[in-house]
Amino acid sequence: MEKLSKLLPNNLYHSYVIESNNDIVSSYLLEILEERKIINGNNGDVFILTCDSLTMEDGLKIKEWHKSKSIGLGKKICIISTKFINREAEQSLLKIIEEPNENTHFFIIVPDSSLLLSTILSRVHILKNIYQEKLDSNKIAEELLKSSLKNRLDKIIEIIKRFKDKESSGGLRFQAISILNSLEKIIYEKWKKDLNNKDLIFILEEIKKGRVYLSTPGASVKMILEHLMMII
Numbered sequence: 227m228e229k230l231s232k233l234l235p236n237n238l239y240h241s242y243v244i245e246s247n248n249d250i251v252s253s254y255l256l257e258i259l260e261e262r263k264i265i266n267g268n269n270g271d272v273f274i275l276t277c278d279s280l281t282m283e284d285g286l287k288i289k290e291w292h293k294s295k296s297i298g299l300g301k302k303i304c305i306i307s308t309k310f311i312n313r314e315a316e317q318s319l320l321k322i323i324e325e326p327n328e329n330t331h332f333f334i335i336v337p338d339s340s341l342l343l344s345t346i347l348s349r350v351h352i353l354k355n356i357y358q359e360k361l362d363s364n365k366i367a368e369e370l371l372k373s374s375l376k377n378r379l380d381k382i383i384e385i386i387k388r389f390k391d392k393e394s395s396g397g398l399r400f401q402a403i404s405i406l407n408s409l410e411k412i413i414y415e416k417w418k419k420d421l422n423n424k425d426l427i428f429i430l431e432e433i434k435k436g437r438v439y440l441s442t443p444g445a446s447v448k449m450i451l452e453h454l455m456m457i458i
Contacts, residue, residue: 231258233353238264238301240326241350247337247400248357252276252307255333264301271302279396280311281443285318292322292330302327307335310396312443316343323349337400341441363401367408371458378455386448399440402447406433406440409458429457 230244230251244251252274259265265272273291275284288304296302311319323332323346332350336342339352366385370378385405389398410433417426436454439445 230254230353230356233356234258236262238331239351240330241323241332242334243339243342243347243350243352244333244335244356245337245339245352245354246335246356247309249276249307251335251357252305254357255305255335259303265303271297271300273302273304274307275305276307277396278309279399280306280308280315282312282314282318285315289318289322292327296329300329302330303333304331305333305335308396309337310399311336311342313343313441314443316346320346320349338404341400341403363404363408366405367412370405370409370455371412375456378458379452382448382451382455385451398447402451403437403440405451406437406454409433409454413458432457 234242244255256265256272256274273288275288277284288306291304292302319332319334320343326332334342334350339347339354366381370381373381385401386398389401410430413426413429413433417423417430420426432454436450439450440447
């Protein structure tokens with residue numbers, strides 16, 4: 227908690243993105259705000275949303291809260307903790323962050339800030355690597371590239387089962403994008419040594435497309451990953 231507290235000034239900026247995949251961060255943030263007397267335990271002007279995947283419906287709830295009048299005389303605080311934000315919800319958040327109400331502060335907690343729209347990132351303060359839990363995406367990517375097609379497809383099924391077959395879960399989408407990012411780094415390094423290799427160029431293009439599709443509501447994570455496993 228001390229690390230996060232040092233990074234947050236007493237005079238808060240209107241919007242923060244906190245990069246963390248640890249669920250404890252939102253609790254730490256609340257404690258810090260209470261200690262500084264910015265909020266209290268019964269403050270009705272605090273909106274907390276913790277979800278696996280932030281949807282357009284969630285974005286509308288945040289918009290309505292933002293439009294509502296303050297109950298007290300203090301600040302309004304919105305804390306969003308999620309593993310994944312779809313593009314529609316991001317656009318809704320962007321509009322709010324572009325024109326925040328006075329004395330209203332937003333804290334968006336996500337595992338990887340680089341996955342957010344650049345237009346959002348340009349309007350917030352970013353706090354990176356706050357209590358991050360280590361992910362094994364690099365190791366998984368290396369194993370996938372060395373494995374046979376059958377073993378690669380089996381590994382995808384294994385990953386999906388970790389999320390209790392909830393293929394639309396934000397956690398799974400974040401894991402999938404992390405794996406794609408790791409695959410891209412490895413293949414990009416190979417391509418730099420062989421710039422005319424059309425196969426590597428094709429794979430890099432397909433990974434880029436896959437990352438876009440994973441941000442699309444309703445897209446099948448399993449189908450996207452299986453397609454990529456067949457071409458790497």
